[in-house]
Amino acid sequence: MPSTDRLLDSKRNALLSGLSAVERKRLDPELVSLTLGQVLYEAGETMSHAYFPTDCIVSVLYVMRNGQSAEIAIVGNDGMVGIALFMGGESTLSRGIVQNAGHAYRVKAAVLKDEFDRGEALTRLLLMFSSAWITQMVQTAACNRHHPIDQQLCRWMLLSLDRLPANRISMTEKLIGNMLGLSPLDVTNATGELHDAGLIRYDAGEITVLDRSGIEARSCECYEVVKKESDRLLLSMLAPA
Amino acid sequence: MRRCRLLLEGLLYRVGSAIERLLSATLLYGPLLAACCLSGLAKVVVTAQVDVISRSHGGVTRTSSSPTWAGLDTSRGAIFRLGDGRKKRPTLRPQPNLVIHGGRDDPKPRGRSQRRPSLSPAGNGVLKSEFEFARHVQDLFLRYTQALISPMRQIAVCNRHHSIEQQLCRWLLLSADRLPNNVLTMTQDLIANMLGVRREGVTASAGKLQDAGVIRYSRGRITIVDRPKLEKRVCECYAVVNREFDRLLPIASNLNEGKLVL
Numbered sequence: 043m044p045s046t047d048r049l050l051d052s053k054r055n056a057l058l059s060g061l062s063a064v065e066r067k068r069l070d071p072e073l074v075s076l077t078l079g080q081v082l083y084e085a086g087e088t089m090s091h092a093y094f095p096t097d098c099i100v101s102v103l104y105v106m107r108n109g110q111s112a113e114i115a116i117v118g119n120d121g122m123v124g125i126a127l128f129m130g131g132e133s134t135l136s137r138g139i140v141q142n143a144g145h146a147y148r149v150k151a152a153v154l155k156d157e158f159d160r161g162e163a164l165t166r167l168l169l170m171f172s173s174a175w176i177t178q179m180v181q182t183a184a185c186n187r188h189h190p191i192d193q194q195l196c197r198w199m200l201l202s203l204d205r206l207p208a209n210r211i212s213m214t215e216k217l218i219g220n221m222l223g224l225s226p227l228d229v230t231n232a233t234g235e236l237h238d239a240g241l242i243r244y245d246a247g248e249i250t251v252l253d254r255s256g257i258e259a260r261s262c263e264c265y266e267v268v269k270k271e272s273d274r275l276l277l278s279m280l281a282p283a
Numbered sequence: 284m285r286r287c288r289l290l291l292e293g294l295l296y297r298v299g300s301a302i303e304r305l306l307s308a309t310l311l312y313g314p315l316l317a318a319c320c321l322s323g324l325a326k327v328v329v330t331a332q333v334d335v336i337s338r339s340h341g342g343v344t345r346t347s348s349s350p351t352w353a354g355l356d357t358s359r360g361a362i363f364r365l366g367d368g369r370k371k372r373p374t375l376r377p378q379p380n381l382v383i384h385g386g387r388d389d390p391k392p393r394g395r396s397q398r399r400p401s402l403s404p405a406g407n408g409v410l411k412s413e414f415e416f417a418r419h420v421q422d423l424f425l426r427y428t429q430a431l432i433s434p435m436r437q438i439a440v441c442n443r444h445h446s447i448e449q450q451l452c453r454w455l456l457l458s459a460d461r462l463p464n465n466v467l468t469m470t471q472d473l474i475a476n477m478l479g480v481r482r483e484g485v486t487a488s489a490g491k492l493q494d495a496g497v498i499r500y501s502r503g504r505i506t507i508v509d510r511p512k513l514e515k516r517v518c519e520c521y522a523v524v525n526r527e528f529d530r531l532l533p534i535a536s537n538l539n540e541g542k543l544v545l
Contacts, residue, residue, distance in 0.1 A: 104436055104437070104439070104440045106440065106444065106519060107519055110444050111440075112439055112440045112443045112444065114435075114436045114439050114440075125429070126429060128425070129425045129426060129428060129429035130422055130425050130426040130429065130531070131426060131429045131430075131530070131531050134429070134432075135433065135436070135523060135527060136436060172428065176428075176431075176432065176435065179432065179435050179436060179439065180435055182439045183435055183438040183439035183442055184479070186439055186442040186443045187442040187479040187480075188479060223440070223443040223444060
């Protein structure tokens with residue numbers, strides 16, 4: 043299977059790179075920088091823009107009435123934030139928050155909708171991406187139920203690393219807890235275990251992965267399922283129709 | 284993994300009836316010419332339903348005596364077959380191909396047309412309305428896909444934060460909403476598999492609900508005795524999923540409430 047790494051370099055977004063120059067021009071994407079913790083949209087809010095991350099990660103969370111939250115899925119340079127814009131609902135019930143600072147191209151909501159309605163490359167790419175994204179969400183649901191916290195953390199780190207240029211994730215334990223809906227103590231125990239096993243180094247709010255294959259071996263099946271499905275769709279969406 | 288899979292199948296089982304209703308609703312207006320790109324998981328249900336529909340259209344094709352037909356073949360964009368055998372590409376812009384994925388064993392997803400193209404009597408006006416209809420159906424599927432995201436998201440959250448009893452209430456209510464009466468035929472083993480929890484947890488929670496007079500449970504049949512009480516015990520996830528389906532798919536909620544009769 044050809045490697046998808048080439049398509050996921052930090053300069054580009056996989057969806058945008060699958061468009062022709064004419065189509066990209068019509069979208070008129072604007073490169074913006076996003077800071078850690080920036081909220082791209084709130085639940086129920088109509089989004090003004092869709093975001094195509096290049097080297098940042100956006101976490102999609104659901105926040106309950108009592109303020110507890112859980113991450114549903116993440117989006118990086120493999121996709122787009124704002125699928126509600128073309129699905130017809132305009133808004134969604136989750137919150138999109140920047141989990142790793144970086145850059146994204148943003149496209150005006152109306153422009154995205156028009157391009158989607160043309161039924162050309164972007165339509166196909168966005169539907170494929172939605173499909174892969176749903177797989178990630180479903181896997182999160184199953185993983186939250188069945189897998190121990192250290193495995194969930196491994197899944198989360200691997201999904202994040204695949205979307206980042208380096209093998210470092212800037213993130214405090216408290217933030218990880220908020221994202222994954224875990225108590226800070228649970229996260230501390232889990233990162234401690236991985237640290238002791240020599241798989242990661244955690245200091246000053248930054249996780250450095252020392253042994254990726256070790257993390258892969260430790261992760262539950264969920265990472266592999268998501269990765270396989272998104273690679274499969276990514277390759278097919280970049281192949282000529 | 285077996286448990287995870289059953290949990291997901293449970294989800295599909297519940298949403299399946301909604302798809303069926305949507306598709307039956309679309310049949311009211313003309314042939315279904317649509318495809319959709321739903322998740323790899325939802326495709327099973329959708330494919331099955333589309334097959335049913337194309338079979339019923341096969342019947343119509345054979346019995347009708349109308350000389351002119353229009354068919355839309357999703358694998359090749361749009362081609363109209365006219366009664367005298369000429370093929371003509373429409374000047375109207377074809378709608379985006381709606382794509383139903385191939386199966387998991389299919390290395391490359393590809394568009395797949397219905398087995399038989401859906402046919403309907405066509406005049407110029409009808410052709411145009413068929414196109415608009417296809418657009419309508421596509422919008423419907425996309426909205427449905429977005430609605431489908433809602434229970435998945437809620438299950439991810441609910442699995443993390445809510446008690447088994449609350450989850451059982453959610454499951455009972457979402458299931459009962461999709462059934463004609465308040466009786467669910469279901470063993471505790473199956474419920475445990477659906478929710479992905481231990482059977483003992485389900486037994487304890489079901490026992491509590493029964494003691495409180497909310498449900499009656501006997502020999503694989505669960506009867507919801509006091510629905511308002513059940514709604515009081517459920518976590519917020521139930522209402523969130525329902526509101527999202529109502530918002531995105533008013534047709535389906537009208538059907539459920541008997542406002543729209545097929």
